[in-house]
Amino acid sequence: MTEPSAAPDPGPGAAVRARGLGHRFTGTADLFTGLDFDLLPGEVVGVCGPSGCGKSTLLSILAGWLAPHSGTLEATGVERTGWVFQNPFGVPGRTALDHVVLPLLAKGLDRSAAETRADEAMADFRLEAVRDRPFRELSGGEAQRLMLARAVCSAPDLLLVDEPTAQLDLRTAATVNRTLGAIARAGTIVVIATHDPHTREACTRVLDLATAAAGGANAEGGGGGDGAGGAGPHAGAADVPGSGAAG
Numbered sequence: 001m002t003e004p005s006a007a008p009d010p011g012p013g014a015a016v017r018a019r020g021l022g023h024r025f026t027g028t029a030d031l032f033t034g035l036d037f038d039l040l041p042g043e044v045v046g047v048c049g050p051s052g053c054g055k056s057t058l059l060s061i062l063a064g065w066l067a068p069h070s071g072t073l074e075a076t077g078v079e080r081t082g083w084v085f086q087n088p089f090g091v092p093g094r095t096a097l098d099h100v101v102l103p104l105l106a107k108g109l110d111r112s113a114a115e116t117r118a119d120e121a122m123a124d125f126r127l128e129a130v131r132d133r134p135f136r137e138l139s140g141g142e143a144q145r146l147m148l149a150r151a152v153c154s155a156p157d158l159l160l161v162d163e164p165t166a167q168l169d170l171r172t173a174a175t176v177n178r179t180l181g182a183i184a185r186a187g188t189i190v191v192i193a194t195h196d197p198h199t200r201e202a203c204t205r206v207l208d209l210a211t212a213a214a215g216g217a218n219a220e221g222g223g224g225g226d227g228a229g230g231a232g233p234h235a236g237a238a239d240v241p242g243s244g245a246a247g
């Protein structure tokens with residue numbers, strides 16, 4: 001199988017460390033409590049649990065948009081964070097290609113080099129056919145994959161992705177999972193909120209918020225990939241053998 005070309009160049013040594021992390025909103029019960037985990041480059045971490053358990057909330061905390069109600073979160077070496085929403089916004093009249101080229105132009109590439117790189121990233125997400133279509137004509141799944149391709153071109157240290165396969169057929173979903181695994185292996189910390197058992201299977205590690213809601217239990221478990229472990233307090237990438245992600 002050909003390795004997807006997505007090859008971000010994140011800064012060295014990115015890490016996220018959570019201790020005793022918990023959150024509830026004003027007037028709500030605890031969504032999760034006592035979460036301990038470390039995130040290191042090379043991992044694809046699945047955030048799982050039933051609807052409303054706090055997956056997107058945890059992504060907001062990881063992004064630094066929301067302060068946790070309890071516990072601490074330390075991020076070191078994380079200079080760029082990418083977040084791909086389930087229903088992303090784009091510029092309706094601009095082409096798909098324009099959306100992916102933009103961060104590359106911002107990084108200083110000329111238009112030709114930026115288009116070459118953008119085409120590679122779009123191919124990784126099976127978007128060749130919509131390259132020159134305006135954003136308003138894209139399906140929900142295409143629009144989300146487009147934002148994934150764009151995020152990859154921004155070379156984030158930390159990539160947060162909300163339900164990347166919810167709108168996709170099995171084959172396209174497998175491509176997305178494989179590409180996210182390749183992005184992680186290239187040095188990005190990838191965190192995916194998901195209900196999809198195949199995506200969960202492709203993760204190197206899983207944070208199960210259904211467990212965390214019970215109150216302080218360490219919620220980590222292995223993803224499916226290579227039977228990766230990571231269970232146990234403070235488990236980090238050192239506990240995760242191999243890549244496991246979406247081979």
Ligand SMILES: Nc1ncnc2c1ncn2[C@@H]1O[C@H](COP(=O)(O)OP(=O)(O)OP(=O)(O)O)[C@@H](O)[C@H]1O
Pocket residue numbers: 025026028031049050051052053054055056057058193
């Ligand atoms: N700003 C807010 N104020 C109050 N409650 C909120 C706020 N944001 C989210 N919630 C509630 O917190 C809970 C967790 O929401 P969140 O979006 O994190 O869940 P989720 O696990 O991502 O759900 P889904 O799988 O359905 O996307 C929900 O009950 C939601 O209604």
